[in-house]
Amino acid sequence: MKTRWEYVLLPSFLIVGLLIVASQYVFLKGSFFKDLGLGRISDTASMVNYLRFFTDSFYLHTLWVTVKTSGLAALFTLTLGFPVAYLIARMQSKWSMILLAGIVVATFVTIVIKVFGLIIIFSADGLVNQALMGLGIVDTPYTIIGNQTGVVVGLMHFTLGFGVLLLYSVIQTIPRSLEDAAQIHGASRWRMHLRVLFPLSLPGVTVGVLMIFNMCMGAFTSAALLGGGRVFTLPVLIQRTVMMEIKYSMAGTLAAVLLVTVLLINLLSIYLIRRLRSARLVIA
Amino acid sequence: MKLKRTGLILKSAALSVGILTASSGVAGQFDGVTLRVATWGGSWKENMVQAIVPKFEALGGKIEFVTGSPQANLAKLIAARGKAPFDVMETLDAQEKEFFGTNELIQKIDLSQLTNKEYLDDWQYNDWRVASWSTQEVICYNREKFAELGLPAPTTYKDLANEKLAGRVVIPDITSGGGFANFGAIAYAAGGNEQNVGPGLEVIKNLNSLKFWSRGGEVVTQFESGDVYAAVVHAGWCLRARKAGSPVDTVQPVITGTSHVGVGKYGWLVIPKHSKVPEAASWFINEYQEPEFQMLYAVKSGVVPTNRKSISQLASDPIFAEMLELDPAKIGNQLKIDYQKADTSDWIDQWNRSVSQ
Known part of the structure; x- marks a missing residue:
């Protein structure tokens, strides 16, 4: 008798369906009704919340800030994380496991503690500002609280360890012998990276960057603590709309826009990467 | 002390x-x-x-x-x-x-x-x-830092806009516990009222504050770390900052243009x-x-x-x-915002648009 292994998927499918799809459905449905105050919503469906979102510069600006800070954080995480992941993946000593374990442990630290660590380091009398002022680079303390730079730094701090682990697993799948072969045939190290490592790692790196980007788009703590009440990303605005204004429908609309934006950016990125790869194959 | x-x-x-x-x-x-x-x-x-x-x-x-x-x-x-x-x-x-x-x-x-x-x-x-x-919503300030900067004790919110205090002042976020009371008071002191909070937003823009705090405990920590020299906060948090060792004093803010001193x-x-x-x-x-x-x-x-x-x-x-x-008489003279006249949802909306970067 043939074993139906696909049934193993059923429990996970049901749990995901219940926890994610059902909760999203409640929010999505609610987003099509008008808020009447005190958490009550109208009985008649309408597009009033969506109309407000897409015609109000404040909401559009918030969406832009969310995408911008998440995109920058994902790019900087890739830039910083890739060399680290590459070195660890290619390291042949016991240090590779020690470093990897260190990164894994670092990802266990809760984001609240990580962010407070940043706040202490960047405080007026903190390590960074003392060094910057001691070297004469700045006259007055530099702060990362209450500005978008701080939020990007916080998001990177949130995702960097995770990013290195993702990129490490991607690089591990590329045989080292290919790099050696390219260099034996005269390719410089830089050219080998550009023509061998980059194309081969591109699908994995794309997925990794998208995962980091998605995490940033939904991140609340870094944006709330480092934004200092000035940087409104969509998750921050959703929290304020639910908890302070008690406008569940508008919050549902913001959540729906966030969800759809993330989905669209992911699909578009995958489409573009596929186009890029097929174009490269044709050229080759 | x-x-x-x-x-x-x-x-x-x-x-x-x-x-x-x-x-x-x-x-x-x-x-x-x-x-x-x-x-x-x-x-x-x-x-x-x-x-x-x-x-x-x-x-x-x-x-x-x-x-x-x-x-x-x-x-x-x-x-x-x-x-x-x-x-x-x-x-x-x-x-x-x-x-x-x-x-x-x-x-x-x-x-x-x-x-x-x-x-x-x-x-x-x-x-x-x-x-x-x-709670008494006060200006809590570090008297030693003010003395170092040659500044007298503040008496009004506008005193916190002094350029020597740039980036060293914190005020409550509108979503924090004292957010509405202090925002309303700042609006009053700037010539506004419950129905006209615009003047208050102008003052807040000019304050060049480090951040808008959402938990009073943050203020205590920031006085301790030396990041903050003055805060708009309820007196209980200032008291806790003093307990934690910060040289802070409270000032009941003068609500300019009214007879009120302090905010309740x-x-x-x-x-x-x-x-x-x-x-x-x-x-x-x-x-x-x-x-x-x-x-x-x-x-x-x-x-x-x-x-x-x-x-x-x-x-x-x-x-x-x-x-x-x-002093019961002076407590009685503190500004109390009349929330029946206020549209707090609109306050939040105006605040968000004004402070958002």
């Missing part, structure tokens, strides 16, 4: 003993009754656990706590639709419209059980609500409409007004008692007398 912590601890312990020995009610009065109380966490809840819970248990009942901000608890109450998720709730004056405009969400309190009303002023209680405490924010106790144990809830509200409990609250949380007897007791403590306004 450093706070004498040992003295305060002894005072708290003595108060607790006094509270536990002064119980009202008859043994078995609340047999099998579970009273659910919606309040903040931290010291707020701990005070009740220490002082009220044992007395209620002695009468046969049990108290459970639902912790969260009044906004979060209001959301729970509304979401419960026809049920009461708790039996007594701490609310803020900023929620006046939601609770007291139509009284849709609450039921009447049995005032015959409110024997402690003798310590309250008439405006502090009616059929629907009883005042629980007040009030807490209220209400009974949700569908509570099935209103008698126990009324008992709880009365216990809250006990002078000893009010004093405990003041000592531990830095709030001002509503109870006249406790206020005069608190005035005998030099630190409290220095950092809080305890």
Whole structure:
């Protein structure tokens, strides 16, 4: 008798369906009704919340800030994380496991503690500002609280360890012998990276960057603590709309826009990467 | 001047003993009754656990706590639709419209059980609500840093806009506990009012503040770390910063263009409409007004008692007398925002648009 292994998927499918799809459905449905105050919503469906979102510069600006800070954080995480992941993946000593374990442990630290660590380091009398002022680079303390730079730094701090682990697993799948072969045939190290490592790692790196980007788009703590009440990303605005204004429908609309934006950016990125790869194959 | 912590601890312990020995009610009065109380966490809840819970248990009942901000608890109450998720709730004056405009969400309190009303002023209680405490929203500043910068003690919000203080001032986010009271006061001091908060937003833009705080504890930490030289915050947090070792003083802000000096924010106790144990809830509200409990609250949380007897007791403590306004006449002259005139939803909207980067 043939074993139906696909049934193993059923429990996970049901749990995901219940926890994610059902909760999203409640929010999505609610987003099509008008808020009447005190958490009550109208009985008649309408597009009033969506109309407000897409015609109000404040909401559009918030969406832009969310995408911008998440995109920058994902790019900087890739830039910083890739060399680290590459070195660890290619390291042949016991240090590779020690470093990897260190990164894994670092990802266990809760984001609240990580962010407070940043706040202490960047405080007026903190390590960074003392060094910057001691070297004469700045006259007055530099702060990362209450500005978008701080939020990007916080998001990177949130995702960097995770990013290195993702990129490490991607690089591990590329045989080292290919790099050696390219260099034996005269390719410089830089050219080998550009023509061998980059194309081969591109699908994995794309997925990794998208995962980091998605995490940033939904991140609340870094944006709330480092934004200092000035940087409104969509998750921050959703929290304020639910908890302070008690406008569940508008919050549902913001959540729906966030969800759809993330989905669209992911699909578009995958489409573009596929186009890029097929174009490269044709050229080759 | 450093706070004498040992003295305060002894005072708290003595108060607790006094509270536990002064119980009202008859043994078995609340047999099998579970009273659910919606309040903040931290010291707020701990005070009740220490002082009220044992007395209620002695009468046969049990108290459970639902912790969260009044906004979060209001959301729970509304979401419960026809049920009461708790039996007594701490609310803020900023929620006046939601609770007291139509009284849709609450039921009447049995005032015959409110024997402690003798310590309250008439405006502090009616059929629907009883005042629980007040906070004094002040300017808390580091006197040593101000002296270093050659600045006199601030008296108005505009004094915080001095360029020497750029990036060294924090004010509450509108979503924080004191957000509405302070935003309203800043608007008043700038020539605005409940219906016109625009002038206040201009002042806030010019303050060049480091951030907008959402938890009072952040302010204490930032005074300690040296990041902040001045904060708009309730006096209780300034008191805690002093306890933590920061050289801070309080100033009751002059509300320019009015006769008010200082800003008061009030807490209220209400009974949700569908509570099935209103008698126990009324008992709880009365216990809250006990002078000893009010004093405990003041000592531990830095709030001002509503109870006249406790206020005069608190005035005998030099630190409290220095950092809080305890003269009843002057308390009466503090600015109280009229939330019936305010559209707080619009305030939030205007605030978000103004401060967003």
